[in-house]
Amino acid sequence: xxxxxxxxxxxxxxxxxxxxxxxxxxxxxxxxxxxxxxxxxxxxxxxxxxxxxxxxxxxxxxxxxx
Amino acid sequence: xxxxxxxxxxxxxxxxxxxxxxxxxxxxxxxxxxxxxxxxxxxxxxxxxxxxxxxxxxxxxxxxxxxxxxxxxxxxxxxxxxxxxxxxxxxxxxxxxxxxxxxxxxxxxxxxxxxxxxxxxxxxxxxxxxxxxxxxxxxxxxxxxxxxxxxxxxxxxxxxxxxxxxxxxxxxxxxxxxxxxxxxxxxxxxxxxxxxxxxxxxxxxxxxxxxxxxxxxxxxxxxxxxxxxxxxxxxxxxxxxxxxxxxxxxxxxxxxxxxxxxxxxxxxxxxxxxxxxxxxxxxxxxxxxxxxxxxxxxxxxxxxxxxxxxxxxxxxxxxxxxxxxxxxxxxxxxxxxxxxxxxxxxxxxxxxxxxxxxxxxxxxxxxxxxxxxxxxxxxxxxxxxxxxxxxxxxxxxxxxxxxxxxxx
Numbered sequence: 001x002x003x004x005x006x007x008x009x010x011x012x013x014x015x016x017x018x019x020x021x022x023x024x025x026x027x028x029x030x031x032x033x034x035x036x037x038x039x040x041x042x043x044x045x046x047x048x049x050x051x052x053x054x055x056x057x058x059x060x061x062x063x064x065x066x
Numbered sequence: 067x068x069x070x071x072x073x074x075x076x077x078x079x080x081x082x083x084x085x086x087x088x089x090x091x092x093x094x095x096x097x098x099x100x101x102x103x104x105x106x107x108x109x110x111x112x113x114x115x116x117x118x119x120x121x122x123x124x125x126x127x128x129x130x131x132x133x134x135x136x137x138x139x140x141x142x143x144x145x146x147x148x149x150x151x152x153x154x155x156x157x158x159x160x161x162x163x164x165x166x167x168x169x170x171x172x173x174x175x176x177x178x179x180x181x182x183x184x185x186x187x188x189x190x191x192x193x194x195x196x197x198x199x200x201x202x203x204x205x206x207x208x209x210x211x212x213x214x215x216x217x218x219x220x221x222x223x224x225x226x227x228x229x230x231x232x233x234x235x236x237x238x239x240x241x242x243x244x245x246x247x248x249x250x251x252x253x254x255x256x257x258x259x260x261x262x263x264x265x266x267x268x269x270x271x272x273x274x275x276x277x278x279x280x281x282x283x284x285x286x287x288x289x290x291x292x293x294x295x296x297x298x299x300x301x302x303x304x305x306x307x308x309x310x311x312x313x314x315x316x317x318x319x320x321x322x323x324x325x326x327x328x329x330x331x332x333x334x335x336x337x338x339x340x341x342x343x344x345x346x347x348x349x350x351x352x353x354x355x356x357x358x359x360x361x362x363x364x365x366x367x368x369x370x371x372x373x374x375x376x377x378x379x380x381x382x383x384x385x386x387x388x389x390x391x392x393x394x395x396x397x398x399x400x401x402x403x404x405x406x407x408x409x410x411x412x413x414x415x416x417x418x419x420x421x422x423x424x425x426x427x428x429x430x431x432x433x434x435x436x437x438x439x440x441x442x443x444x445x446x447x448x449x450x451x452x453x454x455x456x457x458x459x460x461x462x463x464x465x466x467x468x469x470x471x472x473x474x
Contacts, residue, residue: 013396014396014439014442015360015387015389015398016398016439016442016443016446017360017363017387019443019446020385020387020446020450027443028439028440028442028443029439030439030440031439032396032439032442046088047088047089050088051085051088051367054081054084054085054088054363054367055081055360055363055364055367057108057110057359057360057363057389059128059129
């Protein structure tokens with residue numbers, strides 16, 4: 001089982017809350033759309049990345065098991 | 067099993083429930099929400115595109131019913147909390163039911179400040195999805211909209227109504243839109259934008275009264291004019307929902323007063339988040355209450371941590387963040403931006419610019435960014451890290467010197 005972070009690029013509005021929450025996972029490009037710097041989330045970082053994902057105002061980020 | 071009761075099912079309450087579960091809280095979570103709702107909805111879209119979209123009159127969900135049940139939350143909507151008994155650790159609902167808690171999270175928010183000019187058929191407030199549904203039902207048929215109050219709600223509704231062709235007039239006793247948040251000089255940039263989009267603005271002008279003659283509203287102004295409207299939006303701020311706590315013994319002062327850990331003064335098992343939270347700063351410099359989506363979400367995560375690890379409770383020390391959509395401008399505001407020491411970077415005529423604020427003349431303490439994602443990231447980092455304002459401005463000047471790649 002792997003935990004991964006997924007982005008809905010069409011929903012993203014470039015609010016950048018995710019970048020503030022976890023700048024090693026998320027960035028925003030010049031068009032204001034999220035960039036996933038990595039997608040696999042190790043056990044020890046799940047809570048931090050989930051918190052960053054939940055801070056998205058348009059729920060564009062999900063942390064899910066695959 | 068322990069039980070955390072959350073009173074208020076808007077962004078703060080819902081994010082608190084999510085954060086409790088992602089922190090492996092295995093007790094019971096009950097959310098009490100006074101509005102009768104199948105699922106919690108998000109408020110920011112109500113004054114923006116949602117007001118004229120064709121996606122239905124319900125609010126945009128914060129979480130779906132499925133996600134809510136996956137969180138294992140008891141969603142108790144349609145009945146308000148009417149009292150709190152600290153000694154027995156119970157809340158009392160309006161229907162008399164009592165719910166006991168181990169930890170209580172107060173997230174009852176604020177409501178739209180009522181119209182001082184009555185609540186006639188053409189007078190609207192905008193706070194809840196029901197308010198939005200009532201306004202959107204008439205907005206397409208509204209030829210003349212008067213917006214009383216040039217704050218964020220008023221400016222957003224003005225922009226949204228213009229997008230469907232309404233004639234819009236904004237009336238406000240202040241000198242420029244959003245000038246309380248951004249200062250008067252910067253507010254003027256936004257006044258110019260609204261003017262360019264065809265909004266008539268009557269700033270430094272008060273409202274004396276609103277009458278209704280059966281076919282239209284007549285808004286009497288402090289300058290002696292009387293203007294006609296098919297609909298009037300009164301957007302003059304919010305009032306905190308603390309009446310239910312009046313006999314509780316909690317300290318109420320335009321919000322529930324908390325320590326810097328967002329625990330109600332004198333009650334470590336009661337946590338307060340969102341618009342209703344007035345927290346005292348850890349350095350003794352006073353107290354603050356914020357009405358921001360991101361603050362509520364941040365506070366929710368913090369109190370979830372404090373519920374789970376009370377012996378290791380965290381202090382709240384935010385960098386404020388607010389966004390607003392007006393016309394083709396995405397406006398993003400970081401930190402504190404009311405001070406007069408502000409410098410414009412870029413040109414509003416290019417629809418991409420930023421404003422840097424410094425409270426002490428040295429450090430960047432706030433920024434407004436319009437349509438400029440890189441500058442937003444930079445500003446959020448710089449304010450968080452108390453970086454030098456001159457260095458921040460220089461970094462944005464360097465960005466401006468590089469031509470933006472064509473979107474084509």
